[in-house]
Amino acid sequence: xxxxxxxxxxxxxxxxxxxxxxxxxxxxxxxxxxxxxxxxxxxxxxxxxxxxxxxxxxxxxxxxxxxxxxxxxxxxxxxxxxxxxxxxxxxxxxxxxxxxxxxxxxxxxxxxx
Amino acid sequence: xxxxxxxxxxxxxxxxxxxxxxxxxxxxxxxxxxxxxxxxxxxxxxxxxxxxxxxxxxxxxxxxxxxxxxxxxxxxxxxxxxxxxxxxxxxxxxxxxxxxxxxxxxxxxxxxxxxxxxxxxxxxxxxxxxxxxxxxxxxxxxxxxxxxxxxxxxxxxxxxxxxxxxxxxxxxxxxxxxxxxxxxxxxxxxxxxxxxxxxxxxxxxxxxxxxxxxxxxxxxxxxxxxxxxxxxxxxxxxxxxxxxxxxxxxxxxxxxxxxxxxxxxxxxxxxxxxxxxxxxxxxxxxxxxxxxxxxxxxxxxxxxxxxxxxxxxxxxxxxxxxxxxxxxxxxxxxxxxxxxxxxxxxxxxxxxxxxxxxx
Numbered sequence: 001x002x003x004x005x006x007x008x009x010x011x012x013x014x015x016x017x018x019x020x021x022x023x024x025x026x027x028x029x030x031x032x033x034x035x036x037x038x039x040x041x042x043x044x045x046x047x048x049x050x051x052x053x054x055x056x057x058x059x060x061x062x063x064x065x066x067x068x069x070x071x072x073x074x075x076x077x078x079x080x081x082x083x084x085x086x087x088x089x090x091x092x093x094x095x096x097x098x099x100x101x102x103x104x105x106x107x108x109x110x111x112x113x
Numbered sequence: 114x115x116x117x118x119x120x121x122x123x124x125x126x127x128x129x130x131x132x133x134x135x136x137x138x139x140x141x142x143x144x145x146x147x148x149x150x151x152x153x154x155x156x157x158x159x160x161x162x163x164x165x166x167x168x169x170x171x172x173x174x175x176x177x178x179x180x181x182x183x184x185x186x187x188x189x190x191x192x193x194x195x196x197x198x199x200x201x202x203x204x205x206x207x208x209x210x211x212x213x214x215x216x217x218x219x220x221x222x223x224x225x226x227x228x229x230x231x232x233x234x235x236x237x238x239x240x241x242x243x244x245x246x247x248x249x250x251x252x253x254x255x256x257x258x259x260x261x262x263x264x265x266x267x268x269x270x271x272x273x274x275x276x277x278x279x280x281x282x283x284x285x286x287x288x289x290x291x292x293x294x295x296x297x298x299x300x301x302x303x304x305x306x307x308x309x310x311x312x313x314x315x316x317x318x319x320x321x322x323x324x325x326x327x328x329x330x331x332x333x334x335x336x337x338x339x340x341x342x343x344x345x346x347x348x349x350x351x352x353x354x355x356x357x358x359x360x361x362x363x364x365x366x367x368x369x370x371x372x373x374x375x376x377x378x379x380x381x382x383x384x385x386x387x388x389x390x391x392x393x394x395x396x397x398x399x400x401x402x403x404x405x406x407x408x409x410x411x412x413x414x415x416x417x418x419x420x421x422x423x424x425x426x427x428x429x430x431x432x433x434x435x436x437x438x439x440x441x442x443x444x445x446x447x448x449x450x451x452x453x454x455x456x457x458x459x460x461x462x463x464x465x466x467x468x469x470x471x472x
Binding site: 004006027029030032034036043045049050052054072073075077084087095096099100101102104109110 | 157
């Protein structure tokens with residue numbers, strides 16, 4: 001099995017870190033949000049062949065993050081998902097469904113109530 | 114420039130067993146852009162982990178989807194086992210490998226049938242599903258279920274296969290190979306099938322990488338990645354090559370899946386010969402703490418099972434990134450520039466599983 005590394009970075013460094021990974025040839029594997037008390041932990045996973053690594057943001061509930069969809073095109077799906085399920089605010093999404101990616105009876109059901 | 118029009122496709126459509134909607138932007142009969150819309154059957158299964166004991170959640174994980182159910186259960190269990198440092202008995206790992214490969218065979222046969230149905234070759238559809246029934250019978254024989262198997266548990270498996278059963282399975286697969294060869298010849302050589310698949314919906318290697326394609330969708334564009342090579346379950350002790358094609362069209366995606374069926378039979382044969390005689394499961398004590406990303410190769414490609422424990426019986430988070438979700442951008446890419454008549458076949462060539470996507 002390969003090792004898994006998770007590096008926590010600051011919100012401001014997200015785009016530069018992601019561009020660096022893109023330049024190194026990594027592909028986006030997934031983006032996952034988790035509620036941790038009154039914060040969100042957002043984990044971006046990347047792979048290069050069989051190597052797998054993650055970078056992580058910790059942001060307050062009301063904070064905004066930049067979309068990485070301008071760097072990794074498939075990110076728009078994961079980011080719209082986070083927006084719909086957790087209510088995370090994401091700036092500059094390449095395709096923004098405005099909270100209608102999933103047809104949900106209850107808005108932002110995964111958000112801490 | 115021709116006038117543009119928008120044609121809604123789905124959520125109900127003869128080729129879609131499950132609902133997905135696309136807005137197809139057309140110029141005459143040519144698709145310029147496809148905008149997806151999902152969420153018709155979103156169930157919020159990931160959230161349920163906050164109310165279900167981590168051991169009981171295995172039953173939820175395998176109900177994410179009826180086709181990929183075994184590997185969903187196995188992937189979740191493996192992720193939990195990794196956070197808890199549990200070393201699963203080798204026999205259980207071999208049994209997981211055998212059931213996992215049987216899942217791949219039945220999923221690929223199901224897909225071949227749906228593809229044949231999409232381009233109107235009904236006898237080919239029926240032949241594919243007739244063979245698939247045999248795999249379901251084998252599942253029923255060893256697990257008691259045909260769709261949901263409930264044989265995985267944290268620490269191992271609940272059921273065994275004795276040597277007579279394994280010998281019988283090898284014989285069934287040997288007999289099936291003759292029928293499979295005849296069936297797949299029609300897919301690969303028939304003139305009308307070829308005209309619907311060859312040169313249609315090309316996904317280049319660069320685009321497959323850029324768009325994060327996984328599984329046969331990626332491998333048929335020439336990328337040699339198969340997460341079974343990471344060596345989980347018993348794959349580290351079995352010999353197999355990653356099946357690829359450099360072409361990237363619908364035909365290549367069909368060819369790769371067909372070759373994977375034969376490969377899965379060989380993997381099962383090896384596993385049946387090498388399976389060690391150990392116990393089936395360990396007694397699990399304690400609760401998961403820490404986090405882990407388990408990567409497993411579903412029939413449709415790499416799936417990610419993320420778990421985060423907090424030292425209690427309830428997990429903080431389960432996240433399943435399914436292969437269809439990862440393949441949606443590639444699907445949109447291959448639709449660009451295609452003819453409207455090819456849209457149903459092209460959507461099918463990613464082997465979409467909407468239940469998985471909307472877990």
